Amino acid sequence: xxxxxxxxxxxxxxxxxxxxxxxxxxxxxxxxxxxxxxxxxxxxxxxxxxxxxxxxxxxxxxxxxxxxxxxxxxxxxxxxxxxxxxxxxxxxxxxxxxxxxxxxxxxxxxxxxxxxxxxxxxxxxxxxxxxxxxxxxxxxxxxxxxxxxxxxxxxxxxxxxxxxxxxxxxxxxxxxxxxxxxxxxxxxxxxxxxxxxxxxxxxxxxxxxxxxxxxxxxxxxxxxxxxxxxxxxxxxxxxxxxxxxxxxxxxxxxxxxxxxxxxxxxxxxxxx
Numbered sequence: 375x376x377x378x379x380x381x382x383x384x385x386x387x388x389x390x391x392x393x394x395x396x397x398x399x400x401x402x403x404x405x406x407x408x409x410x411x412x413x414x415x416x417x418x419x420x421x422x423x424x425x426x427x428x429x430x431x432x433x434x435x436x437x438x439x440x441x442x443x444x445x446x447x448x449x450x451x452x453x454x455x456x457x458x459x460x461x462x463x464x465x466x467x468x469x470x471x472x473x474x475x476x477x478x479x480x481x482x483x484x485x486x487x488x489x490x491x492x493x494x495x496x497x498x499x500x501x502x503x504x505x506x507x508x509x510x511x512x513x514x515x516x517x518x519x520x521x522x523x524x525x526x527x528x529x530x531x532x533x534x535x536x537x538x539x540x541x542x543x544x545x546x547x548x549x550x551x552x553x554x555x556x557x558x559x560x561x562x563x564x565x566x567x568x569x570x571x572x573x574x575x576x577x578x579x580x581x582x583x584x585x586x587x588x589x590x591x592x593x594x595x596x597x598x599x600x601x602x603x604x605x606x607x608x609x610x611x612x613x614x615x616x617x618x619x620x621x622x623x624x625x626x627x628x629x630x631x632x633x634x635x636x637x638x639x640x641x642x643x644x645x646x
Contacts, residue, residue: 376437377401379423387508389500390466395509396423396456397517398437400444403453410518412452412644414553415505417467417530417537419456421629432629439637440644449644452525455513457505465494466501467533469540472562472569502541506548522550523579527643529553531632532591535584536562542580543573551581553639555632558591559598566598570605577610582617583639587625596621618642 378399384392396419403411420427422436436454443449460466473496514521528538528549535557542552559566584602586595603619611617620638625631 376441378404379437385509385512387504389504389508390497391460391462393460394458395419396458397513398423398440398454398456399517400441400451400453402444402451403518407518410520412450412525412527413455413513413519413521414452414527414529414640414643415455415457415510416528417457417459417534418463419458422454422456429629432633434629434636435633436636439633440640443637443641443644447646448641450646452644453513453517453519455509457509462494462497464533465497467530467537468496468498469536469562469566469569470496470498471540471544471573472565498537498540499544501537502544505541506545510548523547524550527551527553527581529555529583529639529643531555532558532627533561539582542582543570543575546575546580550579551583551643553583553643555583555585555636555639556587556592556595556627557584557599557602559595559602563598567601567605570602574605574609577612577616580616581643582606582611583642584618585620585622585635585638587622587627587631589624589626591627592625 380397382395382397385395386392400411416422421429422434425431425433440449440454444451513519526549528541529552530538535554538552538554542549584599586592586599599619606617622635
């Protein structure tokens with residue numbers, strides 16, 4: 375049930391630098407030519423399907439995991455679009471609008487960003503425009519997709535978790551659910567709460583998945599995640615129904631841990 379993997383090299387954009395894009399088609403795609411499929415857009419695409427291109431030689435096993443879930447009837451058959459990152463990953467994945475809060479919070483967060491990256495212009499709004507205005511229309515033209523919000527999802531880990539949540543907040547009419555694994559909250563700690571209070575859609579039309587481990591970088595996440603969970607609950611989301619937050623004791627911040635548990639957000643977003 376490994377399906378078919380297609381590679382689109384150096385996908386051009388008016389908004390961001392070119393990057394590779396991988397498309398995984400479930401086995402049923404070729405067998406049912408009249409059928410259209412949901413789509414999950416995933417960040418750090420080189421880490422998803424092939425250990426040869428993945429960070430530290432460990433991929434997420436998306437083909438194997440989603441293929442198994444589909445075969446067992448635990449998830450709807452869906453396409454996965456893997457968007458490769460670039461040397462500007464941090465600038466593209468760090469949510470932009472949260473920095474437009476109070477001057478003091480913006481200054482503290484910006485100073486941390488500069489220490490971390492050496493500075494540079496934030497590019498996440500342009501990255502989302504690339505996804506929504508260029509990549510998504512291309513996918514829908516070239517492949518048989520269910521293009522409505524209820525069948526369009528976005529997922530990533532660490533900074534990829536941040537940009538996934540940001541995408542759902544900025545384009546709630548486009549994305550019906552976000553999977554955020556090991557979300558790197560500390561980089562936006564002063565600014566994320568006020569942004570989410572205003573921008574997070576109220577419950578009823580979206581799904582939210584969060585998780586975190588307890589080792590390496592993940593050991594710092596729990597307090598931030600609990601703060602976010604309180605806001606999610608206040609917006610009307612119900613744990614176990616349209617929202618899920620999971621804690622994984624002993625899990626580290628890295629592809630090996632995400633590979634072990636990625637079946638959970640996949641099943642949550644695509645469950646029948």
